[in-house]
Amino acid sequence: MEIQVLGAHLAEVKGARLTSLLIDGAVAVDAGGLTSALSLSEQKKIETVLLTHHHFDHTRDLVTLAANAGYYWRKQLAVYAPRYTLDIVTSCLLDGKIYTDFFEYPSKEKPTLIVEAIEPYSRRTIAGYDVLAVPVKHSVPAVGYQITSSHVQRSNELSAGLFYTGDTTAGISDCWQHVSPQLLITEVAGPNKYGDWLKKAGHLCAEFLKEELIQFRQLKGYLPRVTVIHIGNPYEEEIREEVAQVAQELEADISLGYEDMKITL
Ligand SMILES: [Zn+2]
Ligand SMILES: [Zn+2]
Secondary structure, X not given: OEEEEEEOEOOOEOOEOEOEEEEOOOEEEXXXXXXXXXXXXHHHXXXXXXXXXXXXXXXXXXXXXXXXXXXXXXXXXXXXXXXHHHHHHHHHXXXXXXXXXXXXXXXXXXXXXXXXXXXXXXXXXXXXXXXXXXXXXXXXXXXXXXXXXXXHHHOOOOXXXXXXXXXXXXXXXXXXXXXXXXXXXXXXXXXXXXXXXXXXXXXXXXXXXXXXXXXXXXXXXXXXEEEEEOEOHHHXXXXXXXXXXXXXXXXXXXXXXXXXXXXXX
């Protein structure tokens, strides 16, 4: 399983994209920075998009990806998310008023976009992967995804695959009992000094992440490799230092993700 970090930042600027992951070149998780990261031939391989929540920095490239898929290769894209997220995305971002209605284009019978609601805590196979959506704490309803290749799932390994929290804040340890990832991708949106504000906005700083990881280790008896994304651009060096401090204190493998980073599991 190869995981590509397409977007690792909170702000889009030259050289930094909004949150998006790509699994084995075929399954996108969040759609903040898909189309600017990939060539047309790479985009053509994407058939499935999973969304953690409706915020614009995680969904906006659904429009540009659907446009490319609809106009150039007429392939259907399946978008999976919890019902609440789908309702907002379909009625606000993909309402067919500000751009082509990709639920009717090129035809109602075979539209570019199809959506399917995902039920939290209900394991299912999507595009050949074992996918489990687990609700996380954020400022709006949001889920994280555990994604495991079906092949690994069958081998009964203790920890396997990826758990991506999406946007989240302190108090997510309830999630840990549902997942056992080899790799945890999570967020640190700002430095510790803005902890109060980050908590109110539904985000993590390094200090909060440390507490969550301590609880993970208490519950599961191990720590996965951790990659941090959704990095607040102006504070990147401060965040890097604070995350390195946590890694040292916990003797854990925690590092900041970056655009086009590839991780093989
Ligand atoms: Zn968000
Ligand atoms: Zn976000």
